[in-house]
Amino acid sequence: MRSHHAALLRELLPQVEVGVAPRLDCAALFPLQPREIWLEVGFGGGEHLIAQALAHRDIGFIGAEPFVNGVAKALASIEKEGLDNVRLRAGDAGALIEALPDRAISRLFILYPDPWPKRRHKKRRFVSAASVRQFSRILRPGGEVRFATDIDDYAGWTLRRFLDNPDFAWPAQRADDWRLPWPDWRETRYEAKAKREGRRPVYSTFVRV
Numbered sequence: 001m002r003s004h005h006a007a008l009l010r011e012l013l014p015q016v017e018v019g020v021a022p023r024l025d026c027a028a029l030f031p032l033q034p035r036e037i038w039l040e041v042g043f044g045g046g047e048h049l050i051a052q053a054l055a056h057r058d059i060g061f062i063g064a065e066p067f068v069n070g071v072a073k074a075l076a077s078i079e080k081e082g083l084d085n086v087r088l089r090a091g092d093a094g095a096l097i098e099a100l101p102d103r104a105i106s107r108l109f110i111l112y113p114d115p116w117p118k119r120r121h122k123k124r125r126f127v128s129a130a131s132v133r134q135f136s137r138i139l140r141p142g143g144e145v146r147f148a149t150d151i152d153d154y155a156g157w158t159l160r161r162f163l164d165n166p167d168f169a170w171p172a173q174r175a176d177d178w179r180l181p182w183p184d185w186r187e188t189r190y191e192a193k194a195k196r197e198g199r200r201p202v203y204s205t206f207v208r209v
């Protein structure tokens, strides 16, 4: 690891890290009261998280990622851009979500989660009936989940789990609604790789009713 990245993990991470104590106080996370709080699960190198945070300075962002090199990259961008609206959890997003109060989040991004394609590994997928119940709890009514994957089977799996939960609506009406990304989309590193390898992304939106 580059020495600057090691220094960021040592010095900047403690200043922006979100703990997972029960009943996390979201209002205390940011220096200014954000209009809304958006959460990104598994942000990888942070490309999408940082682009969103730059585009929406009045929104508070929380990103969760266990991959330490990815956390270091996101910290480098936070430092370079002087962002005060991004907080990080260097670890499992599940524990963070459990600690979040009800209705704390207005938008949840799950972008290219690990696909776990083998049948016996599918239970490790981040999207499950239980996690969708947690998403329902932390999202405010009208809030949304934005989910992207390049694995058709994971797209179908996720759709099934959201359709099975009456707290969510799937507003898609035509194929372009899942073939085209959102207007403020910033391609992620994993998406670029998937496209190079000939896989087509699916973009799904689920609204908390």
Ligand SMILES: C[S@@+](CC[C@H](N)C(=O)[O-])C[C@H]1O[C@@H](n2cnc3c(N)ncnc32)[C@H](O)[C@@H]1O
Pocket (backbone or CB within 6 Å): 041, 042, 043, 044, 045, 064, 065, 066, 067, 070, 091, 092, 093, 094, 111, 112, 113, 114, 115, 126, 188, 189, 190, 191
């Ligand atoms: C396929 S990569 C996609 C990364 C990024 N979203 C992108 O599109 O470039 C999946 C990411 O999810 C992270 N991840 C896996 N399990 C996780 C969990 N329980 N909580 C948060 N992130 C997780 C991995 O470390 C990895 O960075």
